[in-house]
Amino acid sequence: MADTVEQAKRKAAEQAVKEHFDPEARYVGIGSGTTILYVVDAIKAASTNQNIKFVPTGYQSKQAVLAAGLTPIDFDSLPTNQVLDVAFDGADEVDEDLNCVKGGGACLFQEKLVAERAKKFVCVADYRKDQSRLLTKWPAIPIEVAPLARYTVIAALKALGSSNPVVRDDYMAKAGPIRTEQYFFIIDAPFPTLLTTGDAAKDPNGGDGTDGKWEVGKLSRAIKKITGVLEVGLFCGMDGVEATRAGLTGGQKPVAVYFGLQDGSVKVRTTRKDEAA
Known part of the structure; x- marks a missing residue:
């Protein structure tokens, strides 16, 4: 069971990075949790651009960025009005409208700061987190x-x-x-x-x-x-695409969620066709 879950996380991370990470990006948000470790691995494999600055949401993600030989910076070190090209993070549960419950790892404040500063927030999770409504299985x-x-x-x-x-x-x-x-x-x-x-x-x-x-x-x-x-x-309301169209910086909701499945495939959930990549 554990091996299946970890493989699902890795597959979801690899596909999310392949479809949403730009090797020429300037600033990238990195969330918290075990799934994000696979995101960092995939980013490391996809780019040798040392000019990218990574904004972690907590101690664990900062250490993962450092271990990968990437460059972390603190959120409050971002230049004024600088928007992240993309932010990757996990979730504890995601509903059919892409609303998320987050904070199981106790980093929710930093995670929301980073999500709302990004052009788009991309969520990466395994099949257990995929529910039609929030608080279906996640308890609180x-x-x-x-x-x-x-x-x-x-x-x-x-x-x-x-x-x-x-x-x-x-x-x-x-x-x-x-x-x-x-x-x-x-x-x-x-x-x-x-x-x-x-x-x-x-x-x-x-x-x-x-x-x-x-x-x-x-x-x-x-x-x-x-x-x-x-x-x-x-994490609800507008996503980054909707926020940009409204003249705002970013949104709490992901533009896409990548669920790694038990059979090794990846299910992608979006709310609009223009969010798929």
Whole structure:
């Protein structure tokens, strides 16, 4: 099983890089997680351009970039108004509209910064992450919060309908809660399976939570309004193509998702034909 999953990740990464990585790019975002290690390997094999600067979303991805002999720079070192040519990242779950749950690795704030600074965000994942709706199998929404506000945020999440939001502990219980690179906590908030925009259009309350049903974007905005919340692990709204057309820098949603399958093939999900490459 483990070998099948890893092979699926590698195949998806190789195809995503082949179709979206430009060897003449200037700036490339590199996300977090085990799948991204294969993305870095594929980029290393595809280019010898030492002028490309890579913007990692966390410690792990920075080390992967360095180990590959590539050049990392910090996000806040980007020149003013400089847009990333592309950003590659993984996801914990992806729905049929390409909305994503991210933050299982506790890097969601940096991941969202990088995604929103890119002309296009390309997601790479294995078959387990492919679901028709978010929170089908992934249990909760990761939320990055100020430690001082954790109890306030938990109470507000319960009021929004989360059944049992909890602060994520380190795998060693004696170490206490996990700290992000901003020294914030992660709260994992379970909610019922989320509605897509199409679902919400058919829902009597429009997916506003009053009947316990939330549309992805509406829930993301409601959580973000809670005092003490730095960022929400729902990547939704516009993608980079849509944002560019609207005169904005970038979007949270991927333009394409590459799912490595068990049989060694790759399934590509996009929302428009012009996003395929």
